[in-house]
Amino acid sequence: MNLILPSLALVVGTAQSTKIPPTSEWNTLNKTVGGRLFTAKPFASPCFSDFAGLPAASNEAECNTVQENYLNTTFRSSQFNNFMIPIWESCMDTDQQCALDSSDPSNPLAFSDLPCYQGSVAPYHIEIETFTDVQAAFNFSKATGVPLSIKNSGHDYLGRSGIPGSLALWTRHLEQISYNASFIPEGGSHSFPAMTIGAGVPWQDAYSFADANNVTIVGGYDQTVGASGGWVMGGGHSDLSPVFGLGVDRVLQFKLVTPDGVYRTANAYTNSDLFWALRGGGGGTFGVVLESTTLVEPTTIPLQVASVSFDATGTNSSVDFLQLLTENSLGWAQAGWGSHMTLSGLVSINPLLTLDQARESMQNITEYVQSQNGSVVIETLPSWYAFFVKYVIPSQSPIGIDGAIATRLIPASVFETQKGRNSLVEVISNAAPFLLTISAVTPFLFNYTENSTSVTPAWRDSLWHVVLGDLWSWNTTTEGTITAFETLNNLTAALTDIAPNSGAYMNEANVYEPNYEQTFWGSNYPRLLAVKQKYDPEGLLDCWRCVGWKGENDSRSQCYLKVD
Secondary structure (H helix, E strand, O other): OOOOHHHHHHHHOOOOOOOOOOHHHHHHHHHHOOOOEEEOOOOOHHHOOEEOOEEOOOOHHHHHHHHHOOOOHHHHHOOOOOOOOHHHHOEHHHOEOOOOOOOOOOOHHHOOOOOEOOOOOOOEEEEOOOHHHHHHHHHHHHHHOOOEEEEOOOOOOOOOOOOOOOEEEEOOOOOOEEEEEEEOOOOOOOOEEEEEEEOOOEHHHHHHHHHHOOOEOOOOOOOOOEOOOHHHHOOOOOOOHHHHOOHHHHEEEEEEEOOOOOEEEEEOOOOHHHHHHHOOOOOOOOOEEEEEEEEOEOOOOOEEEEEEEOOOOOHHHHHHHHHHHHHHHHHHHHHOOEEEEEOOEEEEEEOOOOHHHHHHHOHHHHHHHHHOOOEEEEEEEOOHHHHHHHHHHHHOOOOOOEEEEEEEEEEHHHHOOHHHHHHHHHHHHHOHHHEEEEEEOOOOOOOOOOOOOOOOHHHHHEEEEEEEEEEEOOOOOHHHHHHHHHHHHHHHHHHHHHOOOOOOOHHHOOOOOOOHHHHHHHHHHHHHHHHHHHHOOOOOOOOOOOOOOOOOOOHHHOOOOOOO
């Protein structure tokens, strides 16, 4: 790679406080990491003839490829220079973006006669292969002051893996995966059936591998989310979580490089404080995780599946259905159901019941859906992978569209009284246009060892994870985007009023959560901060509302909007 300093100045763009190292230092870094230091411009840049206000050569063939794959999650996850939500490629605060029209990626109005900006896409990245690559990046950052960012597959609802002017550590190509029926964590003596997964392995590959080895692994609800990245470090929920726990409850060991440059193993026996912090403290904070080893169930588990849907065009029908969901959810949780629900249907799975028991358990909801001339399917599938292929892949969340979400965990106590249920129905009904899903994915039946993980304790007594969202188009004004975030703030506040002592899932939270330390980690935050300061005393790693966050005035947060 031949580095040309003026080009670097261009792509750094908005990172005014970043001192640009001389070309020789970048060349030295490139040699150290085996030629795997690359430059990057935003995903849609081949379509533009203006880059940061200067003429640039558009590339019709590459632009066609981008347009054809703009909404393709598999293609996007394979590219460094993208996020699943394009707004995190931009610099929102200065309205500098490089985006296409998600409703029609070939629409020339989005890229003709408009500039493309680098935004929050890191201008340089290392394609990580070994722990020595990470060590080299840490040394380079310390020596030059260039900030670091950590990126995997681009699934990031808070924009934490994009930092303007940063050197990114891209872990997507760490794709090793193995199964050991008798895995013993380093320093331990007890063995567990476990899978070891590289940071870049997407969940679909992990599920396929587990199925081929006749085991069941608890993981995410999206095919291209990284199995060993921010999903597990932030908590990691699944439709299997009500019975088998969160991702952090099942991970047995991490291997990572901490900011002091040490390649470490973290488990219950070695670096146990770091292990605790990684089990819920969040990704991009305590180090760069290269792999994780997680407990698996030693067989493929048959699942009872309930899938119901109906046309809820009438206001009353959706409210009636929501009331039914609140009336039945506590009983469903006690029976082991994990669900994704909307105001017009649900898809639920259960690893504990027989088919006849599942039909009886879901009778109230199926009778209502049938009375609305809806569709009801209750069936047995042989494994989680079979369920994932049939139900999850066809219903993946849209990508390539600008938007944001806000969430809240709703405690079981809300469902124990009629007053609580009615209040919840009222708030969600009022927020209906913004409701994305209600996920019953909390570890309700899991036998949790207190203080063994660092996620908010609110997970342990909650029943629902309510997800709200708002979308906007490529040409929405800055004022319109701010209004959308303010709307989500207000919706989150209404849910918080119902459950003031609860919390939220940090991976899918309100971007501008006002009380984020308490909301994301509760009483665990002081201890998490102490671990952060132990392993990263210089604050080399930092990201938006992470543990030890330096605040919105830090240069690494410069592209976020100022939202009240």
